Amino acid sequence: MHTKTIAELAKGLRSGEFSSLELTQSFLNRIKQHPQLNCYITVTEEPALQAAKAADARLAQGNAELLTGIPIAQKDIFCTEGVKTTCGSKMLDNFIAPYNAATVEKFNKAGAVMLGKLNMDEFAMGSSNETSYYGAVKNPWDMTKVPGGSSGGSAAAVAARLTVCATGTDTGGSIRQPAALCGITGLKPTYGRVSRYGMIAYASSLDQGGPMARSAEDAAIMLQTMAGFDEKDSTSVDLPVPDYRQELNNRIEGLKIGLPKEFFSEGLNSDMASIIETAVDEYRKLGAQIIEISMPNLKLAIPAYYVIAPAECSANLSRFDGVRFGYRCENPVDLTDLYTRSRGEGFGKEVKRRILMGTYALSAGYYDAYYIKAQKVRRLISEDFKNALSRVDVIMGPVTPTTAFGIGEKIDNPIEMYLSDFYTIAINLAGVPAMSIPAGFAQGKPVGLQIIGNYFAEDRLLNIAHQYQQVTDWHLQIPKGFE
Amino acid sequence: MFLTADEVKKIAHLARLGVNDQDIDGYAKDLSGMLNLMTQMGDLNTDGINPMAHPMDQAQRLRADVVTECDNREKFQAIAPQVEAGLYLVPKVIE
Numbered sequence: 001m002h003t004k005t006i007a008e009l010a011k012g013l014r015s016g017e018f019s020s021l022e023l024t025q026s027f028l029n030r031i032k033q034h035p036q037l038n039c040y041i042t043v044t045e046e047p048a049l050q051a052a053k054a055a056d057a058r059l060a061q062g063n064a065e066l067l068t069g070i071p072i073a074q075k076d077i078f079c080t081e082g083v084k085t086t087c088g089s090k091m092l093d094n095f096i097a098p099y100n101a102a103t104v105e106k107f108n109k110a111g112a113v114m115l116g117k118l119n120m121d122e123f124a125m126g127s128s129n130e131t132s133y134y135g136a137v138k139n140p141w142d143m144t145k146v147p148g149g150s151s152g153g154s155a156a157a158v159a160a161r162l163t164v165c166a167t168g169t170d171t172g173g174s175i176r177q178p179a180a181l182c183g184i185t186g187l188k189p190t191y192g193r194v195s196r197y198g199m200i201a202y203a204s205s206l207d208q209g210g211p212m213a214r215s216a217e218d219a220a221i222m223l224q225t226m227a228g229f230d231e232k233d234s235t236s237v238d239l240p241v242p243d244y245r246q247e248l249n250n251r252i253e254g255l256k257i258g259l260p261k262e263f264f265s266e267g268l269n270s271d272m273a274s275i276i277e278t279a280v281d282e283y284r285k286l287g288a289q290i291i292e293i294s295m296p297n298l299k300l301a302i303p304a305y306y307v308i309a310p311a312e313c314s315a316n317l318s319r320f321d322g323v324r325f326g327y328r329c330e331n332p333v334d335l336t337d338l339y340t341r342s343r344g345e346g347f348g349k350e351v352k353r354r355i356l357m358g359t360y361a362l363s364a365g366y367y368d369a370y371y372i373k374a375q376k377v378r379r380l381i382s383e384d385f386k387n388a389l390s391r392v393d394v395i396m397g398p399v400t401p402t403t404a405f406g407i408g409e410k411i412d413n414p415i416e417m418y419l420s421d422f423y424t425i426a427i428n429l430a431g432v433p434a435m436s437i438p439a440g441f442a443q444g445k446p447v448g449l450q451i452i453g454n455y456f457a458e459d460r461l462l463n464i465a466h467q468y469q470q471v472t473d474w475h476l477q478i479p480k481g482f483e
Numbered sequence: 484m485f486l487t488a489d490e491v492k493k494i495a496h497l498a499r500l501g502v503n504d505q506d507i508d509g510y511a512k513d514l515s516g517m518l519n520l521m522t523q524m525g526d527l528n529t530d531g532i533n534p535m536a537h538p539m540d541q542a543q544r545l546r547a548d549v550v551t552e553c554d555n556r557e558k559f560q561a562i563a564p565q566v567e568a569g570l571y572l573v574p575k576v577i578e
Contacts (some may be wrong), residue, residue, distance in 0.1 A: 191538040328564035344501020375534030431538020
């Protein structure tokens, strides 16, 4: 059962081949069999079994949706009413969310069965899942390697078939990079496409939730449920949601693919480069036209991001003050001591680093030099994307410069860790959608192909990804020990 | 080095963020590394460029000024560290 896609499982549930209760139980058993990956922070066994029974009743009544009865797991950044929501932090270790995130509510309404909450880098700040208070997640393809981050638990759980699909969030690559390193399909939608309501904020002008799944088709089914206007998110965009599944089978002859020369420079490992070239060749065989493009301001994406994201994070995380919810230090002597020690003891090192950076960039005398400058650079980067996407339909390239790196390898060198996000960060600054799909293996470890599209062209991205998955089987590979 | 240990202490105070003394030099080094990365932006001429705060350049949406939330005080205070009579408690501020 655990190797089937959402569409196949939906069919099985309807034909009576298995019930949602059996399906859910089988995934709960798999989660228990593989604790070594450390994917889950919380497993919601009892509520899951209840939800599965309700789904079976709904299926029997004939008013089920495609996701009814399908097991899913939520990144622990999404608030889940009555269930611990930690954001990977000691700060929220005791936080039982009083309401559901819009995304959680939508999946619940569709009848999907939540198995639990997935591990992640603390407050989504990290590229390796090592900054989590709950410990590192391991990559199912090689237990000595990181799964990527920040949605590392989501990627590892989907790759190891410890859930059918999972949610993720992407501020600078946090869906696409772990998807690439774990060999699954991940989509960061256009900024504003998926509601941020109840999704714990890191950098509000960059954060976006999205699907992490085994295939483009599964991602399309998930996005159908996640996407759409939400008046509770002030930056949600009020545009109609297309039928993503219906667009999957469109032919892609004549598709214009742009390859930015900045993506194929010295930083890219040669094995990675040749896998990306082979994937692009596959598209050429499907009738696509390849065009070399240039995006000269891409190189400034990392510096601009590491001003803007920490600045927004320092403001967003000021709400964690030990007063209304979350961690409070013992015996504070006065109010300043309460704030300072609660935050000092509740946050981990990477979160502190970014709060300090953001506070500095926003402080008097530095605001123009750093924050305004970065926002201007952001405009120029976004214009690079607009110009490129007026000439080509999509942009392709790598997701990461190398395959999954070793646990412990980069954690003490934050700058090196930041630089590894070169291929993903600019996309968030521009706000365009992008996907990572499995495109091969280098020394036994997965490699992702990135497909970047125009604003609100998620349907096109999913279509292009799906067509590739019809002629390749990289997305069907399962790590050893998890078959 | 862009930042000294004293400057890091000052920033930490502004952020009301407790940082252990033995970690201060490490943060000074890391933040200096980040600021060094940021000097690259200085090479790009951005005169006359409008700063970009939001990918869609959307204006903040307005809504009718009516009550939409119900009273959730009990629910929200149930997860607070310390409350009394419907109020959040903190150490004494005014003597």
